[in-house]
Amino acid sequence: MGEIDGRQHAGQAYHGGGPAFDLVLSKLHRPTVRPGTVRRSSLIDRLARDDPQPIVSVVAPAGYGKTTLLAQWAERNEAAFAWVSVDEADNDPKVLLTYVAQALDAIEPVGRRVFDALASPASSVPGSVVPRLGAAFSAMTAPVVLALDDVHLLHNSECRAALSVLADHAQGGSRLALAGRSEPPVRVARLRAEGKILEVGPGDLSLNRDEAASLLRAARVVLGADEVTELHRRTEGWPVGLYLAALSLREGGSLDSAAISFGGDHRFVSEYMESELLARISPRQREFLTQTAVLERMSGPLCQAVLDQPESAATLADLARSNLLLVPLDRRGQWYRYHHLFRDMLLAELERLEPGLAPVLRRRAAAWYLHNDLPEAALESSIAAGDVDEAADLVGKMWLPVYRQGRVTTVQRWIGWLDDRGAIEGHPMAAVSAALLAVILGRPVEAERWGDVLDRWQYGNTGRPDDPAAEAWAAVMRALLCRCGAEQMRADADEAVRGFAATGIVAPVAQLMQGIARILCGDPEGGDAFFEDVVGFGELAAPDTLSNALGERALLAMAHGDWSQAEALASQARSVLRGSGFERPLNSAVQARVALHRGDLPAVRQELVSAQRLRPLLTYAQPHLAVQIRIELVRVHLALTDLAGARTLMREIDDILKRRPALGTLADEAEALRDRLARERRSSIAGSSALTAAELRILPMLTTHLSFPEIGKELFLSAHTIKSATKSIYRKLGATSRNEAVTRARGLGLLEG
Amino acid sequence: MDQATRFQETLRKLAIFDERFVEAGSGLDLAGASALDPKTAALLQLGASVAIGSSAVCLQWAATRALAAGATRDEIADVLLAIAPVAGLGRVVSAAPDLATALEYDIEAALAELDDP
Numbered sequence: 001m002g003e004i005d006g007r008q009h010a011g012q013a014y015h016g017g018g019p020a021f022d023l024v025l026s027k028l029h030r031p032t033v034r035p036g037t038v039r040r041s042s043l044i045d046r047l048a049r050d051d052p053q054p055i056v057s058v059v060a061p062a063g064y065g066k067t068t069l070l071a072q073w074a075e076r077n078e079a080a081f082a083w084v085s086v087d088e089a090d091n092d093p094k095v096l097l098t099y100v101a102q103a104l105d106a107i108e109p110v111g112r113r114v115f116d117a118l119a120s121p122a123s124s125v126p127g128s129v130v131p132r133l134g135a136a137f138s139a140m141t142a143p144v145v146l147a148l149d150d151v152h153l154l155h156n157s158e159c160r161a162a163l164s165v166l167a168d169h170a171q172g173g174s175r176l177a178l179a180g181r182s183e184p185p186v187r188v189a190r191l192r193a194e195g196k197i198l199e200v201g202p203g204d205l206s207l208n209r210d211e212a213a214s215l216l217r218a219a220r221v222v223l224g225a226d227e228v229t230e231l232h233r234r235t236e237g238w239p240v241g242l243y244l245a246a247l248s249l250r251e252g253g254s255l256d257s258a259a260i261s262f263g264g265d266h267r268f269v270s271e272y273m274e275s276e277l278l279a280r281i282s283p284r285q286r287e288f289l290t291q292t293a294v295l296e297r298m299s300g301p302l303c304q305a306v307l308d309q310p311e312s313a314a315t316l317a318d319l320a321r322s323n324l325l326l327v328p329l330d331r332r333g334q335w336y337r338y339h340h341l342f343r344d345m346l347l348a349e350l351e352r353l354e355p356g357l358a359p360v361l362r363r364r365a366a367a368w369y370l371h372n373d374l375p376e377a378a379l380e381s382s383i384a385a386g387d388v389d390e391a392a393d394l395v396g397k398m399w400l401p402v403y404r405q406g407r408v409t410t411v412q413r414w415i416g417w418l419d420d421r422g423a424i425e426g427h428p429m430a431a432v433s434a435a436l437l438a439v440i441l442g443r444p445v446e447a448e449r450w451g452d453v454l455d456r457w458q459y460g461n462t463g464r465p466d467d468p469a470a471e472a473w474a475a476v477m478r479a480l481l482c483r484c485g486a487e488q489m490r491a492d493a494d495e496a497v498r499g500f501a502a503t504g505i506v507a508p509v510a511q512l513m514q515g516i517a518r519i520l521c522g523d524p525e526g527g528d529a530f531f532e533d534v535v536g537f538g539e540l541a542a543p544d545t546l547s548n549a550l551g552e553r554a555l556l557a558m559a560h561g562d563w564s565q566a567e568a569l570a571s572q573a574r575s576v577l578r579g580s581g582f583e584r585p586l587n588s589a590v591q592a593r594v595a596l597h598r599g600d601l602p603a604v605r606q607e608l609v610s611a612q613r614l615r616p617l618l619t620y621a622q623p624h625l626a627v628q629i630r631i632e633l634v635r636v637h638l639a640l641t642d643l644a645g646a647r648t649l650m651r652e653i654d655d656i657l658k659r660r661p662a663l664g665t666l667a668d669e670a671e672a673l674r675d676r677l678a679r680e681r682r683s684s685i686a687g688s689s690a691l692t693a694a695e696l697r698i699l700p701m702l703t704t705h706l707s708f709p710e711i712g713k714e715l716f717l718s719a720h721t722i723k724s725a726t727k728s729i730y731r732k733l734g735a736t737s738r739n740e741a742v743t744r745a746r747g748l749g750l751l752e753g
Numbered sequence: 754m755d756q757a758t759r760f761q762e763t764l765r766k767l768a769i770f771d772e773r774f775v776e777a778g779s780g781l782d783l784a785g786a787s788a789l790d791p792k793t794a795a796l797l798q799l800g801a802s803v804a805i806g807s808s809a810v811c812l813q814w815a816a817t818r819a820l821a822a823g824a825t826r827d828e829i830a831d832v833l834l835a836i837a838p839v840a841g842l843g844r845v846v847s848a849a850p851d852l853a854t855a856l857e858y859d860i861e862a863a864l865a866e867l868d869d870p
Contacts, residue, residue, distance in 0.1 A: 644821035651820070683791030683822035685772075690821055694857050718861060724854045727769045727810055728817065734773070736765040 017112045018105075019098045020119035020405035026297070026329035028103050030083040030147075031071045036218035038211045038239070040069050043204055047073045053198040054170035055191055056177035057184045062341035063240025064205040066179040070147050079143040079173070080107040086148055086180075087296070089380070091156035092409035093125040094118050100146065100166070101133055107144055110136035116581025119406045122440060122617055123583070127700030130162050131753030134169035143173030150340070152180035156409065157714060160185030161704040167191070187705055206237030215239065219246040240341055243325070278349060288315050290353060292338075293346035294361045294384075299335050305368035306361050359385040366390065376402070379414070388423040396429030403437065404542065411437055424450070428457050428470035435477050442617035442697075451481045472499025472507070479513040482623050485662025486520035489624070493517045508534045508541040512549055516624050519552070520664035528556050543580035547573040548625075551586040554594070555632065563597055570594045585614035586625060589632040596636055608636060608645075608689070609749040616697040623660035627653050627670060634673050637689065643682055645689030650677055652693055688732055688748055695729050696750075698722060702729075703742050703751060770814040795819035800832045802848075804840035809851035816855040826856050 047056060047069075058066045067085075074081040082103035090096040098118045104110050114136050117128040137146065146166075154160055163178070167186045170176040178184035191197035207215060212232040216223055223231070235241035278286050292303050292312075300313025320326050320333065325342040329335040338346065350358060362385035369378035379394040395414045403411050415424070415434045424430045435450035454474045457464060475496035482489045493513035500507045515530030534541055534549035541549070550573035557566035570590050577587055592607035611633055618626040630649045637646035653670050661667060691699070701711045708726065709719040726738075733748075735741035745751040766774040787794055799815035819829055833852065837845045853860035 643823070647820060647823055651826070677823060680823060681790045681792070683795070683818075686817045686821040690817070692857060718859060720861065721854060721859050724809065724813060725857070728813055728855075730769045731771065731814065731817070734771070736762065736769060736771060 018115055019102050020115065021095075021098070021402070021407060023099065023102055024297075026335060027085045027087065027099060028083060028106070029085075029330065030074050030081060031067055031085075031327060032331075033068065033071050033075055037068060037072070038065075038207060038215050038218070040065070040072055040205075040211075043069060043200065044073050044076055046200075047198065048077060052173070052175060053196050054175050055167050055186060055197040056175060056200070057186070057188065057197055058177070058179035058200040058205075059181070059183060060200075060202040060205050061181055062344075063238060063339070064202055065239045066205065067149050068239075069200070069205065070149060070177060070179055073177075074145070074147065077145060079145050079175075082107055082144055082146045084146075084148050086150045086153050088153055089410070091154060091159060092407050092413070093129070093156065093158040093162055094406045094408065095410060096154070096156075096159050097125070097129055097133055097162060098406075100148070101136070104133075104137060104140070104144065104146065108140050108142075112581070120580075120582045121403055121406050121408050122614070123406070124613075124700045125158050125162060126165070126703050127613065128752050130165050131703070131751070134166055135753065137166060137174065138169045138171050140172070140174055143175070145175045145177055146170070147177040147179070149179045151178045151184050152182045154185065157706075157710070158409070161706055164705045165703065205239070207232070207239055207242065208237065212237060212242055215242050216246050219243060219250065221246040221249050223249070240325075240339070285315070285319075288312065288319070290346050290350040291357070291361055292316075293343050293350060294358050295337075295365060297329060297335050297337050302365065302368055306364045308364065359387075363387060383414070383417055388418065388421050389427075392418055392423050392427035392430045395433060396427060399429075399433035399437075403433075403440075408437065408441065425453055425457065428454060428467060428474060431457065432470065432473040432477055436480070439480055439621040440617065442619045442621070444619040444621035447481060447621035448483075451477060451483065454478070468499055468503045469505055472496050472503060472505065472510070475499060476507065476510050476513060479510075479517065480622055482660060482663070485660075486517060486664035487662075489513070490517035490521055506537070506540050508537040508549075509545045511537075512545050512552075515549065515552060516628075519556075520624060520666055522665050524556055524559065528553060531556075543576050543582055544584055547576045547582075547584050548586050550576065551584070551590040554590045555628075558593060558597075563594075566590075566597075567594050583610060583614060585611050585618055585629050588614065589629045589636075592636045593632055596639055601640075604636060604640070606749060608633065612689075612691065612696055612750060616693045618693075620656045620659045623656050623663060624666065626656050627660075627663055627666045630656075631666065631669050631673060634677075638673075638676070641682075641684065642689050643677070643680060643684040644686040645684075647677060648690045648692055650674060686732055687734070688745075688750065691729065691732055691750075695725050695732070698725050699729060699741075699745055699750060702726070702738055702745075703753070768810065770810050772814070791822035792819065792824050795822045796824055796828065796832055799829065800836045800840075803833060803844060803852070804836055806844055806847070809854065812848060812851045813855035816852060829856065 058069060060066055070083075074083065082100075084096075084099045084103050086096070090099065098115075101110050101114050101118060105114075110133065114129075114132045117123045117132050120128075123129060137144070148163070151163070154163070163176075163185050164187060167176050176186075178186070186197070188197060188199075192199075209229060209232045212235075213228045216228060216231070231242065231245055235245060278289070281289075288303075288307065291307055292298050295302065295306065298316065300316050303312040303316050304310060306312075316336065317333075320328065320336060325339040326336050327339060329337055337343070347358070362381045366378045366381035366385065366387070369375070369381060375394055375398055379391060379398060382390040382394060391414070395411075395418060399411045399414070411433065415430065415437065418424050418427070418430050419434070424434060431450050431453045435447050435454065438444070438446035438450060454477055458471070458474055473496075475492045478484075479489045479492040479496060493510060493516075496507075496510040497514060500510055511530045511533045515527040515534070518524070518527035518530060531549040531553045534545060535553070537546070550569050554566045554569035554573065557563070557569060570587075573587050574591060577584060588607045588611035592604050592611065595601075595603035595607060611629070615630075618629060620626060630653045634646045634649045634653070637643075637649065650670075650673065654674070657663065657667060657670060663670075697715065698711065701714065704711075706714065708722045711717075712719045712722045715722075726741075730736060730741050733741050733744040735744050742751060746753050763774075789797070795815060795818040799812070799819055802811045802815050816829055820826075829852070833845045833849060850860050
């Protein structure tokens with residue numbers, strides 16, 4: 001069923017060079033302008049004139065023809081048009097920017113690096129994705145208009161910050177056009193002062209009398225000149241108001257009706273809808289309209305399933321021919337959506353007529369999506385229906401593939417929704433996904449919380465149903481969090497491997513944990529055997545798991561002094577990662593040590609910088625890797641006599657060990673290094689290598705237009721802390737302004753762009 | 754750089770305590786040869802900064818130097834206790850929050866929270 005709406009079964013692995021997940025292709029189709037649509041010629045002249053402003057902002061309430069204006073402009077425009085219709089699901093920066101990248105890619109290839117950054121779950125949006133995408137946008141060889149419709153739906157602050165920075169990359173005749181109901185997420189006041197923004201508002205979009213007359217003609221409504229004037233006066237030129245009035249008149253309503261009086265005011269429109277429009281159509285049609293309004297996108301078969309009526313597909317086809325408020329989403333006439341305003345009104349009407357029916361309909365939609373192998377759409381429908389159990393089951397199945405596509409914020413939204421309903425306690429796979437996500441995103445407090453939930457599920461709940469897969473994953477989580485020390489980690493990892501074997505699940509990450517636990521327990525040979533097992537899984541193992549196993553083997557080889565073996569393993573690990581486009585901090589540490597042994601200092605510095613970029617994600621939520629990687633990095637910094645850098649890392653090691661003291665051999669190694677550093681009387685300048693993990697976490701945010709308090713809000717820190725940390729960052733980078741700090745950090749490779 | 758922006762640059766560099774700039778302007782060699790080892794020197798600078806009521810950014814600078822020279826955070830905090838009898842408790846108390854921030858310990862949040870983070 002891969003053809004449906006261009007969205008295929010989610011879950012394939014990222015292979016590079018394109019979007020990591022299946023796109024809803026209709027979001028990238030510029031809506032076709034229907035014959036008879038009123039032409040906004042003078043507005044389009046303004047948009048298309050020479051010497052254009054790089055930013056176009058179209059802001060007006062629903063029904064003013066924002067989309068139509070952009071679509072007409074695109075039809076006339078000689079420059080290439082990249083179109084994205086934003087929806088609620090785009091409140092994940094990786095999702096939104098994947099659509100933007102794909103829209104631009106269709107005009108001129110944006111390059112593999114853009115998609116690599118988008119597909120990586122751990123890549124920084126302001127630090128990697130936006131600079132790469134922005135560079136690709138500025139580098140377009142011919143001017144492009146990048147148009148985003150319905151941007152008011154974006155409430156995610158990372159998405160909004162990203163668009164604000166992208167706006168700076170609209171250069172060389174390329175333009176960024178943003179249409180929505182509220183002010184776009186760019187620095188409007190500043191752009192206005194610089195004369196870089198063209199603003200179109202409701203006043204510009206209102207139809208004049210002649211345009212109103214041609215709209216009515218196109219809707220096949222015959223009125224006298226006075227009547228047209230009167231209708232135009234009452235609707236204040238609001239296009240959708242005029243159109244709704246026309247529909248009502250066509251169905252036999254009269255212009256005398258007082259209800260036709262609204263100038264962009266939705267309250268009156270819904271009253272009018274109720275008393276005029278819906279009252280005049282057949283009950284069957286009314287039922288179809290109000291009930292299908294629960295669907296964001298609809299096709300004949302889907303409507304049939306939701307309404308449970310075989311003739312629904314035909315009704316949809318009829319409606320598509322006669323109603324302008326049904327927007328076609330593809331060129332084959334299979335998928336449609338209602339005009340947003342119309343849909344809102346229909347939903348309100350449904351709630352009034354048949355309260356409680358909406359969830360039933362959404363449930364049917366979820367079943368249809370599942371049946372048609374569209375689990376993600378099913379999940380969204382279950383969420384909309386408020387079906388916690390169904391949603392939790394689907395999250396348990398979907399989170400890993402979706403996470404692997406880089407769509408971390410999407411998974412977090414699902415988990416947050418379940419959490420708000422107290423539904424994670426009873427659904428262990430949801431807790432596993434929440435915990436693992438928190439570990440990978442470097443949020444130890446959250447990771448511990450979900451770890452507790454898993455423990456309660458396993459040990460506090462004797463009546464729990466058998467769920468061997470969840471048991472095995474819970475054991476992986478316990479090993480990963482390593483809250484009870486090395487010995488327990490080994491037992492947990494062993495239990496996980498037995499559990500997966502019994503259920504037939506392939507999860508090499510469990511063998512990786514077994515190996516790491518062996519090393520902590522002082523059994524490197526035993527550890528190496530498990531790492532070999534992981535490597536033996538080959539393509540079945542995720543690239544990050546595989547590269548970590550190869551990296552661990554390389555470190556063991558170094559410990560034996562077998563440098564040729566270490567180099568071979570390190571380069572194998574590198575090629576695994578290169579294929580996936582991901583970066584892993586263990587790999588950077590291993591490469592740095594290998595390069596140091598070769599005496600290749602530029603390569604050492606480069607690896608140290610990439611380790612710095614990734615280090616904020618290494619917290620006590622995965623204490624073994626967090627400490628092990630830092631130990632290797634301390635060794636490299638010591639060899640370079642960068643004592644300030646080594647001491648910064650050592651402090652972070654101490655902080656982790658304070659929380660997780662029982663890390664076996666790693667704790668011993670850390671102690672030896674600590675003693676060595678304590679004996680060192682020299683000092684070195686606290687430069688960029690002395691940036692702390694907390695400072696490194698703030699650094700990418702400096703590339704956005706966010707203020708210090710806004711950055712604080714993003715990172716759950718006080719504005720005071722951000723201000724102080726920023727001064728420290730500036731000092732360590734030798735910069736005196738935010739711009740200079742970003743430039744320096746880019747020069748060093750700490751930031752991209 | 755023209756005169757109009759030079760004063761701004763000067764003030765910005767001072768405001769973040771740009772080490773090279775301060776050295777060049779004052780003729781001091783802050784990291785130079787000394788009979789004191791770097792850590793002792795840095796801890797003394799820190800203690801003196803607290804004693805004369807220096808601003809937060811000076812404390813941050815001194816703390817960063819001390820850490821780079823191998824001082825532990827315990828040692829840095831103990832500087833406050835060590836100088837309290839001569840500098841006065843008032844100075845030491847008022848420096849504590851800024852020094853905490855410099856050591857990346859958000860003392861305001863810690864005092865506001867129910868559980869110590």
